[in-house]
Structures are given as C-alpha cells and as structure tokens.
Amino acid sequence: NPFPFKAPSNAQEAQSYKWVLPLTLTQWTPNMRNAVVQQWNLNLQREFLSSWIGTLAYVGSKGNHLFMTAEMNPGVYGRPGNLNQRRVYAPNFAQITDQSSRGNSSYHAFQASVNKRLTHGLTILANYTWSKLLDDSSSDGSTPNNPFDFRQNRGRSDFDIPHRFVISYIWQLPSLKNSPGPLRYVLGDWETNGILTLQSGRGLSITSGKDNSQSGTNQDRADLVGNPFLSSSRSRDEVLAQYFNPAAFAQNPAGTFGTSGRNFLNGPGDATIDFGLVKVVPITERFRVQLRGEFFNFLNRVNLGNPNTNASSAQFGRI
Numbered sequence: 001n002p003f004p005f006k007a008p009s010n011a012q013e014a015q016s017y018k019w020v021l022p023l024t025l026t027q028w029t030p031n032m033r034n035a036v037v038q039q040w041n042l043n044l045q046r047e048f049l050s051s052w053i054g055t056l057a058y059v060g061s062k063g064n065h066l067f068m069t070a071e072m073n074p075g076v077y078g079r080p081g082n083l084n085q086r087r088v089y090a091p092n093f094a095q096i097t098d099q100s101s102r103g104n105s106s107y108h109a110f111q112a113s114v115n116k117r118l119t120h121g122l123t124i125l126a127n128y129t130w131s132k133l134l135d136d137s138s139s140d141g142s143t144p145n146n147p148f149d150f151r152q153n154r155g156r157s158d159f160d161i162p163h164r165f166v167i168s169y170i171w172q173l174p175s176l177k178n179s180p181g182p183l184r185y186v187l188g189d190w191e192t193n194g195i196l197t198l199q200s201g202r203g204l205s206i207t208s209g210k211d212n213s214q215s216g217t218n219q220d221r222a223d224l225v226g227n228p229f230l231s232s233s234r235s236r237d238e239v240l241a242q243y244f245n246p247a248a249f250a251q252n253p254a255g256t257f258g259t260s261g262r263n264f265l266n267g268p269g270d271a272t273i274d275f276g277l278v279k280v281v282p283i284t285e286r287f288r289v290q291l292r293g294e295f296f297n298f299l300n301r302v303n304l305g306n307p308n309t310n311a312s313s314a315q316f317g318r319i
Helices: 011-016 181-187 236-241
Strands: 023-028 036-048 052-071 093-119 122-135 163-172 190-199 270-282 288-295
Touching: 052 122
Parallel strands: 023 093
Antiparallel strands: 036 052, 052 093, 093 122, 122 163, 163 190, 190 270, 270 288
C-alpha cells in the first residue's frame, strides 16, 4: 500500500518509508486455534407390530472456538470528526477486520421416528425433530451488530429450524401375475413413492438500515416498540403485503445498536410433496424397461420467501 509496492532496499529507506494512512487491514488474531465440537445423544428404540420400529432420542452438540469475523476498530459515538477520526485506533488505522476463533454454538433436539420395514410391498419412514440452535455467528462473513459487546449477537442461528417433519414411503402394488396378459402388463408391477416435508421458517433479524450507532459496521438493528405478530388467518395477499407488523419497529436512537433480538422472528415455513410412479416392463428374461414419472412439489404449492427486513426500506415487511 500503495500498489505497486517497492520494498525498501536498505535500512535508511526502511526508516524513511511512509505508509498511506489510515491503514485498512485484515488480521488473524494471535491466539487463533482450531474449533472444538462435542456431540452426545441418548435414544430408546422399540419394535412393535412385528415390522415397526419406533425411536425417541435426545441429541445435543456444542461448538467452541468457532471461526468468526468482527470489526476491531469501530467508530466511537460522540467523538468529533468523521468515521476514521472517531475510530478506537485513530488516526493511523481505519477498518480492521478481525478473524478469530471466539465463536460458540449449542444445539439441543428431541427426535422421534417411526420405521416400517418392507413387508407386503410397503415401507414407511417418518421423522420429527424439535430443536433449537444458538450461536454467536452463523457464517464466516457475518459481523456482530455491536462490536463493543459480542454477547448481544448471541441468538438463534441462521440455520435454526425449530420444527421439521418428513415422511416417505415406497409401495409396490400387486403384480397381478395370475391375471390375463393385457391386464397384467397394463396394471401390474407398478410402484409408487412419495416424500412429504413440513418445516418451520428460519430466523429473521430486523435491521434499521442506517448506521445510527455511528460505529461504521452498518449492522444496527431496529428497536422493538410493539407487537410484531399478525394473525395467521389472513389471506395470502395480506401476508405478502405485511408478513409482520412494521409498526412494531422504530429506528434505534443515535449511539445505540437496537433492542430487537437476532433472528427472533420466524420466516415462512415450507410444505412440499414429491411423488413418483414407476413401472417395470419385462422384455425378456434378461432385459427390462423401466417407466418412471417423478413430480417435485406435486401439488404446485407456493412456498414463500423471506420478507424484507430493512426498516428503512419502502418494502419493509413485504414478501
């Protein structure tokens, strides 16, 4: 810096070299270390009705020293001057992106499953998970909204899905091997399969859309001033126009980072049915032809995306 860089060739040049200030840089924290993940579980299984197996389980995990990035040189509210003049390490340093291993996570889940082993041409597998995943930072590039207090960033993970139910089946229909030839070839040897997936939405954080804290991170959250939840019995058009109540949020006052929590709202959930139909037609003793039709989102259901969560946007709250 500047580029192209010509290295000083002797001690005198090194002593007189002038850097372009303030410096913007990225650093690895000196005490960086590998992440540690611990996992544990307890499950009970029981067979019933000869071909069915039921399972109840508790599953947990804990992550420490996870990789995360943060602003190490934020602007201090109330100091005179522009952002770079108000930074903690002014005037020689501008933005300092710190890469560290200070992240933590915890996961707890109740899991239930039922499995019908293949008998009479039918097999079924159903699973339900009720869980909660908390962390400080869910991805490498996510920056805590308050660079002076990382604890405010702990909350629901971006990957947290509280409820998830999946059921799948394979059903081999009768072969009709004792039926007349044409009837057996048309209606026999069919197989159907399907997957039903139901899951709740991921977490939503409401941002103010402005750097009211004057920290330079632009991660301020809006203040929660009312009830953000609206009736679930509204029409789809009403949900699209206002997924949550925008009036429940206000701009955070100058010098603050916002009172609404991280990912404290749920986004739209997902419901999907996939269906398949398969028929095997024997040609000779060695050769067969398989006819397969697969229909993803069989009912053509619209699964909504997340709404706009920027309180400064004209589309705030809209999907």
